[in-house]
Structure formats: C-alpha cells, structure tokens
Amino acid sequence: MQTSKAVRPIPICVFRNGTKILVGSYHDPIKREVVYRPLGGGIHFGESSEAALHREIREEIGAEIEKPKLLGVLENLYTFKGELAHEIVFVYDARFLKTAPYIQLKDLTHRKMVDDLLMVIGLILAQLIPALR
Numbered sequence: 302m303q304t305s306k307a308v309r310p311i312p313i314c315v316f317r318n319g320t321k322i323l324v325g326s327y328h329d330p331i332k333r334e335v336v337y338r339p340l341g342g343g344i345h346f347g348e349s350s351e352a353a354l355h356r357e358i359r360e361e362i363g364a365e366i367e368k369p370k371l372l373g374v375l376e377n378l379y380t381f382k383g384e385l386a387h388e389i390v391f392v393y394d395a396r397f398l399k400t401a402p403y404i405q406l407k408d409l410t411h412r413k414m415v416d417d418l419l420m421v422i423g424l425i426l427a428q429l430i431p432a433l434r
Contacts, residue, residue: 309343309388309389310344310350310388311344311353311388311391312342312350312351312353312354312391312393313339313341313354313391313393314341314358314366314394315393316339316340316395316396323340324337324338324339324340332380340358340361341357341358342357342361343357350371350391351369351371364397365398366395366397367398368395368396370393370394370395371391371393374389374391375390375392
C-alpha cells in the first residue's frame with residue numbers, strides 16, 4: 302500500500318432536500334466498491350475553505366451557492382485506490398442560489414440524491430453534534 306505524504310484540507314457541503322443529500326460517487330477499482338461523499342474538493346494555498354467550497358461547487362456542477370455555514374471540522378483517514386489518504390474536512394451546510402438554473406440529477410454525472418441523511422454522513426454528524434452543543 303502506498304502512502305500519500307500530505308494532509309489534504311477539503312471543504313464539503315451537505316446540500317439537503319428533505320431527508321436526502323446530494324453526493325458524488327467514486328469507484329475504487331482495488332476494493333471493487335463505490336463510495337459516496339458530499340460535494341466539495343481541495344483547498345488551494347492561500348484560499349479559505351469557504352472560498353474553496355464556492356469554487357469547487359462551481360467547477361463540479363456549475364452552480365452558485367449562498368449562505369454557507371460551517372458545521373464543523375473533522376479528520377478523515379482512509380484508503381482509496383490502494384493509497385492511504387489523510388484529510389482535514391471542513392463540513393458546510395449551504396443552499397443553491399435561488400437564481401441558479403434548476404439542476405437536473407440526470408445532468409450530474411456521478412451525482413445522486415441519497416436517502417437517509419444519517420446513513421450517508423452518520424459518522425460525520427456523530428463527530429460534529431457534540432461540538433455544536
């Protein structure tokens with residue numbers, strides 16, 4: 302197993318629609334499984350996590366967001382494609398701008414709405430809820 306030597310800071314956003322959240326799907330050919338994660342991505346040097354969130358959502362799905370609220374920060378250690386990865390994750394809640402064009406799920410390659418918010422990000426919430434009290 303190879304190891305990445307850098308800790309990667311990323312913002313992700315929990316876009317909610319009732320009990321569903323918008324996630325991207327990622328295939329791990331070594332584990333032969335699909336994993337799901339809320340939308341987001343890397344932070345450039347000198348960029349705030351909030352600015353990176355706006356940029357990543359614009360790049361990933363061509364949409365603008367408003368009122369991002371930082372829910373918390375967590376550490377994520379995992380293996381993907383045979384490599385150990387280490388992330389510091391800034392978890393946001395936000396919504397799409399009302400003036401943004403309607404986003405059809407069929408237009409979002411590798412994106413889908415997943416039922417049961419707690420099932421998908423239960424571990425994230427379990428770590429964040431005590432910090433929010």
